[in-house]
Amino acid sequence: MIHLSYSTMGDCKGSCSSMLGLTYEFLSSASFAIANLLVKFLQSPGTGQLLLFRYFAQYAITLPIYSYRKDLFVVRPLKTILVLLVSVITTSLSVVIFYFCIPLLPLGDATAILSTSIILVGLFAFIFLKEPCRISGVFISVIAVVGLVLVSRPSFIFGSDTAGDLGANRTVGILLAVVSNIFMSLATVAIRKTGKTTHFSEFQFYYAICGLTMSFLSIFFTTGFRYPCLDDIFIMALSAIAALFSSVLKFLALQNEAAGRVTIASTSQVLFGFLLEYFFLGVVPAILSLIGAALITFSCITLTAINITTKQTQ
Template sequence: MNYPNRKEKCSEKCSKVVGFTFALLAAFSWALCGLLFKYVKDAGADELLLARSLLQFIVTLPLLTYRKENLFQDDLKTNLLIMIRGASSVLGNWFFYSSIKFAPLGDAVSVTNSYVTLVGLIACICLKESCSVIEALLSILTFVGLVLVASPSFLFGNMESESADNMMAGILLAFASALCSTASIIVLRYLGSGIHFSITMLHFSWVGVVYSLALFASKGTLQIPCMDDLLLILLIAVVGLLAQIFMIISLQKEKAGQVVVVQSTQIIFALILQLVFLGYSPTLTSLIGSLIIFFSSVVLTLKKIRGSRPNTQKEKADRDSNN
């Protein structure tokens, strides 16, 4: 008599394991993209963005055609929000890869992942979502972590002027990436689940192509990277696309809150990868700051999961009583 319940529980556990595994793969893939970009010598974020956008366009267009989805919606406001989401994602990617050229990989990834706590603050202002005292304290703690990672010379005074300038430029670019990621998530929350992911991905693609070509036009140069850089850029584009696919699968199998917790491990992966492959060990203040950001992200997400659990338990109890 209990076999259906056992099968249902087993299916739920399998779904959680699959969701957790793909979320972990996505986090590792994003960190790996940053590591690979460290080995690119002459090419920059412009070339990488163009390659990533073209590849994503080639992959997403057949999916959009197969599902018979409309690229543009009937509502003008919805179209505008989708394009804003695409633009913010494009800028977020460009800022992140630009930051890696100036700051260490672990620091850039840590600052970029501060978007987890930034989303709560912006959502409180723009979407009128509730913001508890704990969320406010964790946001302050994240800011402290950002300061420790940046280690500005006027506070710590332990770096040469050129190194301090490069570090600050990298941290500011990474923080700009975090702000763009925050805007992207806020727009997605506002749009809800009615828009298929292939639509937003295709908007990202064409906006990315237009933006990267505009950058090339403003510089007056469109140079094809050398063979080594070209192969690395194509590899990064493929791994980045796989990371996005892994994230989509994980969100289909597991709740967004749990996925965000696992996604935060990208900070740990980045610190390990830069130590093993780049031979760079972070300073004590930078390591403490990264761990603070990681801790704040995990605690904040776990709090949101716990806050939504009673409703889930109540729905389960009601379903059991109906049966």
């Protein structure tokens, strides 16, 4: 007969919780890759219109869940409200700014800049959350960043065939990407700070409202609203649902795992993106991209192995 002590059961529960966090993040990365793949099938989507549709769908889906839980009438501690407010605003700002930097900057440059969030999240988590900064984590972060750089092949490292590299707009695009990266890193730490006291529907509900407001203002002061094609509406809806699913899973991942490790695991979205583009679009990645993908795969596998070993030894 096998007897389980309370300490053994607690260790198993902690290990399962930690592995559950990484599982949530891997599924979140896959959903995010699906959302990006669907965008490629759109005929004439505007940046603001795509964001507006996404946040409206998110609001429509999360409102019934949030209302059913009766969280609308729950009085929260002031500290919890402030952290939730910071996480909602920084997440919205990061997404909106990033969408608007894409037309001004090559996608490889933007991806390379955003890859530094692995370092920023680790730094912010060390400062604000007191998460330990281990040598193994730094090693895995460096490998993941190198892999992302090889995949994105930014023009400021590998050169560019385009004269002027988008001209003076490139500087503005780089600044926007850096600001977006900082906001996303702060958002990741803030979501982790909320802990398990906040339900995912509460965050997604206020995130949708904040995102709707920012999207509307950005459209009003830039291009103006343009109705999408009828063929695009269905694809935009599927993309919005996949993006919402990805956001919910990332929120759950941060509730069960350290912010730094979740950020490293999020690099797996590059792998899912390669697989989806190969099978659905017939896009064959370059040699450097395959090497970068291999490094990212190695970092994710190593992270998972270290996570399991750490939990077993505790």
